[in-house]
Amino acid sequence: MSILSALFLFATGAVPPPAPPPPDPPAILVSRQLLASEHLALGDVIALSGDPKGSRAREFRIAGVYEPVPDPARLGMVPLEARLHLSDLLALIADPADPAASESVRSIGVKLVSPAEASAFMRDLTVRVPGLLLRELAASDDSDVTFVVLDRFHLAISLVTVIASSIFLLALMVMLVDERRDTVAVLRLIGLRRRRIFIQVLAEGLVIALAGALFGVLLAVVLEGGFNRFFQWRYDTALVFVRVTPAIAARAVSVAVPLGILASVAASWGLLRRGAMALARR
Amino acid sequence: MSAKVWAFALRSLARQPGRAILGILGVAAVGALLFDMLLLSRGLLVSFRALLDSAGFDVRVMAADAPALARPRIAEAETAAAAIRALPDVDEVASLRLGNAIVTGPDGGTHDIFFIGADAQTRRRPWILLEGRDLGASDTGGPPPLVVNRRLATTLRLRPGSELTLRGDCARGVASAAPPVRFRVAGFAAFPFDDPKAMTAAARLADFGRTCGLDEKSDADLFLVASREGRGPEAAVRAIRALRLDLHAFSNEEIVARFQQVGFSYFRQISAVLSTITLFFGFLLITVLLTVSVNQRFAEIAALRALGFTRRRVVLDVLAQAVLLVGAGGVLSLPLGLALARWLESILHAMPEIPAAMHFFAFEPRALATHALLLALTAVLAALYPMRLVSRLPIAATLRSEMVT
Numbered sequence: 001m002s003i004l005s006a007l008f009l010f011a012t013g014a015v016p017p018p019a020p021p022p023p024d025p026p027a028i029l030v031s032r033q034l035l036a037s038e039h040l041a042l043g044d045v046i047a048l049s050g051d052p053k054g055s056r057a058r059e060f061r062i063a064g065v066y067e068p069v070p071d072p073a074r075l076g077m078v079p080l081e082a083r084l085h086l087s088d089l090l091a092l093i094a095d096p097a098d099p100a101a102s103e104s105v106r107s108i109g110v111k112l113v114s115p116a117e118a119s120a121f122m123r124d125l126t127v128r129v130p131g132l133l134l135r136e137l138a139a140s141d142d143s144d145v146t147f148v149v150l151d152r153f154h155l156a157i158s159l160v161t162v163i164a165s166s167i168f169l170l171a172l173m174v175m176l177v178d179e180r181r182d183t184v185a186v187l188r189l190i191g192l193r194r195r196r197i198f199i200q201v202l203a204e205g206l207v208i209a210l211a212g213a214l215f216g217v218l219l220a221v222v223l224e225g226g227f228n229r230f231f232q233w234r235y236d237t238a239l240v241f242v243r244v245t246p247a248i249a250a251r252a253v254s255v256a257v258p259l260g261i262l263a264s265v266a267a268s269w270g271l272l273r274r275g276a277m278a279l280a281r282r
Numbered sequence: 283m284s285a286k287v288w289a290f291a292l293r294s295l296a297r298q299p300g301r302a303i304l305g306i307l308g309v310a311a312v313g314a315l316l317f318d319m320l321l322l323s324r325g326l327l328v329s330f331r332a333l334l335d336s337a338g339f340d341v342r343v344m345a346a347d348a349p350a351l352a353r354p355r356i357a358e359a360e361t362a363a364a365a366i367r368a369l370p371d372v373d374e375v376a377s378l379r380l381g382n383a384i385v386t387g388p389d390g391g392t393h394d395i396f397f398i399g400a401d402a403q404t405r406r407r408p409w410i411l412l413e414g415r416d417l418g419a420s421d422t423g424g425p426p427p428l429v430v431n432r433r434l435a436t437t438l439r440l441r442p443g444s445e446l447t448l449r450g451d452c453a454r455g456v457a458s459a460a461p462p463v464r465f466r467v468a469g470f471a472a473f474p475f476d477d478p479k480a481m482t483a484a485a486r487l488a489d490f491g492r493t494c495g496l497d498e499k500s501d502a503d504l505f506l507v508a509s510r511e512g513r514g515p516e517a518a519v520r521a522i523r524a525l526r527l528d529l530h531a532f533s534n535e536e537i538v539a540r541f542q543q544v545g546f547s548y549f550r551q552i553s554a555v556l557s558t559i560t561l562f563f564g565f566l567l568i569t570v571l572l573t574v575s576v577n578q579r580f581a582e583i584a585a586l587r588a589l590g591f592t593r594r595r596v597v598l599d600v601l602a603q604a605v606l607l608v609g610a611g612g613v614l615s616l617p618l619g620l621a622l623a624r625w626l627e628s629i630l631h632a633m634p635e636i637p638a639a640m641h642f643f644a645f646e647p648r649a650l651a652t653h654a655l656l657l658a659l660t661a662v663l664a665a666l667y668p669m670r671l672v673s674r675l676p677i678a679a680t681l682r683s684e685m686v687t
Contacts, residue, residue: 053528149633156626157315157556164311164560168567171304175574178301231551 027063029083033236035065037080048082050093058092060084070239078236166259173205173267181271188276201268202261209260213253220244220252287595291602298575302607305571309611309657310618312564316557317619317653318626321643323553328644330541333474333637334534338406339376339506340515343522343531356529359502363401365525366507371518373510376401376408377502379490381452383483387438395434395481397452398473399490407471408506409484414442414469417486426489427468434481440467448483452494460495478631478638507531549642561660568604568664576600576668583672584680597669604665605658612657616650 025045040046042062049057060082068079084092086105094102112121122134187197224242231241295302343366345354356362359377367375379399384392400408402417409429417427425445438446449462465485473482485493509518515533522531532540542550576583583596623643630642 145632145634149630152629152632153626156629160311160315160622164308164315164563167304167308167311168563171301171308171567171571174300174304175571178298179574179578234551235547 025059025061026085026088028060028085028088029064029066030062031068031079031081032065033068033078034080034082035062037078048084048092056092058088060088067238070237162255162259166263169260169263170267173263177267177271184271185276194272198265198268198272201264201272205261205264206257208264209257210253212260213256216256217244217249217252220249287598287602288606291599291606294575294579294599295603295606301571301575305567305607306611306614308567309564309608310614312560312567313612313615313653313657314619314622316560316564316656317615317649318623318643319553319557319560320649320652321619321623321645322626323550323557324646324649325642325644326549326640327538327542328646329639329641331534331538333639334537336410336474336639337408337506339374339408339508340534341507341509341518341522341531342534342537343505343507343529344503345529347530355501355503356505357501359505362526362529363502363505366505366522369518369521369525371510371513371521372507374404374406374508376404376406376506377487378408378504378506379452379487379494379496379501380503381450381490381494383448383450383452383493385434385438385446385448385483393434393437393481394451395448395483396476397448397450397490397493398482398484399487399494400484402486406506406508409471409473412470412472414467416469416471417484418468425464425466426485426492428465428489429469429471429484430467431473431476431480431482432470433476433479434483435467435470437481442467442469448493450490450494452490452496460493463489463493465489472639474639475637476639477635557656561656564608564657564660565664568607568661569667571607572600572604572665572668573671575603576671580675580680581684583675584677584684587675587677588681593673596672596675600669600672601662601665604661604668608657608661608664612654615653620645 028048030040034040038046040062042065044062045059046062047054047057047059049055066083068081090102090105110121112118118136122136125132125134184197188194220242221244224244227242228240232238343356345356363375363377366372377400381397381399383395383397385395386392398408400417407416411429412432414429415427417429428446428448430440434440438444440446444467445464446467447462447464450460465483471484473480473484476482490496507518507522509515515535519531519533519536522529586596587593627641627643630636631638
C-alpha cells in the first residue's frame, strides 16, 4: 500500500478498527474470611486454579463479599471460600481429557412446591433416573446426632453443677439457721407454733430462691453477649453460642426455686424439731 | 505449720460437723467437675496421639493437604513408595488403599464394610492382630487372606478359616465392574480408627485392587512411614518433602498440632470455661464458709488472743481449716471425678464416627498435678479474706462487745 492510498484510507475512515479490549474477567464472590486473609478488595482481579500446582489458572474479578452460612460442624475451620458461576467453575475444574466432565455436577438442589411430598418425589425420581443418590435435607443425619449428644453432655454437666450448687446452698442455709437459733428460740418462747415458724422458713426459702434464680437469669442474659462476642471472635464465625430463651430461663427457675425451698427446709428441720427450751440452751 | 495448728483446725471444723461435711462435699463436687474438665481439655489429643502412634508409623504421606474424602490419590504409588523407602531416614513404608465393599451376611442381607488394601511386605501393620494369622506376603493357595474386625466377624458369624465374598465399591461413588472376590478370613484384628459400629476388613494391595477392579500398581490413598530409629520423624518428613515436592508429609506431632487447632476445639473451650467457673465456685464456697465461721467465732478468737495465742497462730488456724476442707474435698473429688468422667464419656461416645479407642477424658499425671495446684491456690485465696478479718480483730473491743451482747 502506498503512502497516498494509506492517507486516503485514513481520510475516509476505512482504517482497520483498533483491537477490542480484553473481556472483563468473570465475576465471583469471596467469603469475608478469604478477603481478609488474602488482603483482597472488591474489584480485584485474582487467578484461580482447580489444580494444586496452579496450572490452567483463570482470572476472576471479585464482585462481592459474603458471610458463609455458619456451620457448627466446621467450628475452628476458617471458611476460605469463593462462589463462582457454575459454567465458570466447570470450565476451571473440568478435566480436558474427559468430555463429559463439563456436563457433570456433584449435586443438584431441588425445592419442591409441596415439601410434604418429598418422599413420594424421591421414590418417583429413583425409578425414573436409577443411580441417583437422593437425600432429604430435612431428614436427620450424623450432624444432628452430634448435636443431640452435645445436648445430653450439656445436660449432664448442668446436673453436676446443680448438685454442687445445692450443696453450697445447703451449707449457706445451715449457717443461716445456726445464726438464727436464738431468734427461733425467742419466737417459740413467746408462743409461735412450729407450723408458723415452718411457714416463715418456707417463705424465706422461696424469696431467697426466687431472688437467686432471677439474679442467675439476669447474669446469664448479661453474660450472653460477651460470651457470644468472645467465641465469635475466637472462631471468626457468625454462629450464636449462647442464647438465653424464655424457655431456658423458665427451666432454670423451675429447677432452682424448688431446690432453694428444699435446702431451707432441710437446713431448718433440726431446729424446728427441737423444743423451745433446748433451742434457748436451757 | 506445726501439728498443733492442724489439730486445732481439725477440732474447730469438727465442732460443726454438718457445716464441715457440706463444705467438703461441695468442694468434692466442684473438684470432680474441675478434674473432669482437665481430663477433657487434653483427652482427645492424648488418645488421638496414642492412636496415631499405635501402629508404629510416625509419618503420614498424602497427595494433598485436604480432608480424606476430597483428597486426590498418590499417583504411581509403587514408584513413589520405593523412592521414599530408599531414603536413609526412613525405615519402612506401607501403602494403603481405602475403599468400601459389599458383603452378604448369613441372613441374605447385604452389609457395607470399610475395606482397606495394605502392603503385606511390611513388618508393621496399621492394625493389631487379635486372633488367627495376619496377611501373608505370599500366596499359599486357595482364596486370598483377609483380616476382619470383631464386629464384622460377629455380624457375619465368621471364624478364622471362614470364607466370604466381597464386591468392591472403591471408586468413590462409581460402581466397580470387577467380579466379586472370594476371601478366606485369616484372622481378627483391631483397627485403631474404627468407630464402635464400623465393620472393617483388610486385604493385600493386589487383592484389594482385584476386588475393586484396579490396577495392582495404581494409586495409593496414603503412605504410612516409619522413620529410622535414631533419626526421628522430623528428619524423615524433611527428606520426603525434599524428595517429592508434590507429596505432603506430616509427622504425627504435626497432625496432632493441626488437630489441636481445628478438631474438637469446642471441648477445650468448654473445659476452659467450666474450669474457671468451678474454681470460682469453689473459691466462693470456701470463702463464705470460713468467713461466716470466723464471724461466729470472733469472741472465741479474741479470747484465744487474750490468752496468749499470737496473731500468726490464729491466722494459720484459718488457713489450716481452708486447707483441710479443700484437701479432704479434693481427695474425695478424684474417685468422684473418675466416675463422672466414665459417665460423660459414655454420653459423648454416642457421637458418630468417633473411634472406639479414642477417649474424650484421658488420664495424665499432669492433669492430677494441675488439679492439686488449682485447688491449693483456691484454698489459699479463699482463706485470704477470713485471715484478714482474724488478723485485724481488736481483742479488747471484741471481748467488750461480746460481753455486752
